[in-house]
Amino acid sequence: NAGVMQNPRHLVxxxxxxxxxxxxxxxxxxxxxxxxQLPEEGLKFMVYLQKENIIDESGxxxxxFSAEFPKEGPSILRIQQVVRGDSxxxxxxxxxxxxxxxxxxxxxxxxxxxxx
Amino acid sequence: xxxxxQNSPSLSVQExxxxxxxxxxxxxxxxxxLWYKKYPAEGPTFLISISSIKDKNEDGRFTVFLNKxxxxxxxxxxxxxxxxxAVYFCAASAxxxxxxxxxxxxxxxxVNP
Numbered sequence: 694n695a696g697v698m699q700n701p702r703h704l705v706x707x708x709x710x711x712x713x714x715x716x717x718x719x720x721x722x723x724x725x726x727x728x729x730q731l732p733e734e735g736l737k738f739m740v741y742l743q744k745e746n747i748i749d750e751s752g753x754x755x756x757x758f759s760a761e762f763p764k765e766g767p768s769i770l771r772i773q774q775v776v777r778g779d780s781x782x783x784x785x786x787x788x789x790x791x792x793x794x795x796x797x798x799x800x801x802x803x804x805x806x807x808x809x
Numbered sequence: 810x811x812x813x814x815q816n817s818p819s820l821s822v823q824e825x826x827x828x829x830x831x832x833x834x835x836x837x838x839x840x841x842x843l844w845y846k847k848y849p850a851e852g853p854t855f856l857i858s859i860s861s862i863k864d865k866n867e868d869g870r871f872t873v874f875l876n877k878x879x880x881x882x883x884x885x886x887x888x889x890x891x892x893x894x895a896v897y898f899c900a901a902s903a904x905x906x907x908x909x910x911x912x913x914x915x916x917x918x919x920v921n922p
Contacts, residue, residue, distance in 0.1 A: 697852070699852075726909065726910070728910075728912075733914070734914060735813075735898060735912035735913050735914045735915055736853070736898070736900075736910070736912045737912070738909040738910060738911065741908075741909055749909060751909075752909070784852050784853070786910075788908075796908075797843055797855045797858050798843075798855070798910060799855060800845075800852035800853045800854070800855075801852050802850075802851055802852045803850075803851070803852050805850075
């Protein structure tokens with residue numbers, strides 16, 4: 694039973710390029726969360742998605758960042774026109790259908806984005 | 810404004826002794842709390858959680874205590890092992906919302922042989 698998968702594990706982009714980060718949730722999980730971790734900081738929530746729906750994007754920067762979780766395929770976090778401040782570790786997490794009960798979130802290994 | 814605070818950036822204990830990691834929160838809407846362990850260059854690994862209707866949850870060597878009136882929780886690891894050396898994150902969520910996790914900054918635990 695594979696865990697949460699993320700690729701690529703490392704991504705280097707020059708300023709102004711686009712970065713695409715992919716996340717495949719655990720089997721049976723329908724909820725996907727994206728978090729960002731800056732050096733020496735905790736993880737910060739960015740966006741919560743279910744299949745074909747963005748449920749909460751309150752942590753997403755207003756510009757250049759977007760996320761999707763299509764009916765088929767992985768969730769994608771897209772960063773356009775990257776800047777040096779986007780350099781961070783980006784983690785995806787998934788959880789099962791909640792049915793009114795809180796569930797732990799299971800994290801992938803992360804994508805380390807470096808903007809040069 | 811940090812809603813979840815881990816005031817000790819690091820903690821060092823001897824193998825076999827107890828490790829106690831602390832966490833404070835400010836948002837009274839939080840009702841579900843989790844501890845994660847993280848090794849360098851890996852994703853956080855879920856350890857243990859507790860709902861606000863409980864004050865204690867135990868799983869093997871790990872016990873989490875919740876004091877709602879003080880808005881404080883702690884993770885006890887007994888006995889500590891060198892493999893427990895990692896960064897430990899406290900996280901909280903509010904049911905009824907999106908259940909996004911709000912994380913503390915982490916405490917780096919070192920267990921010395």
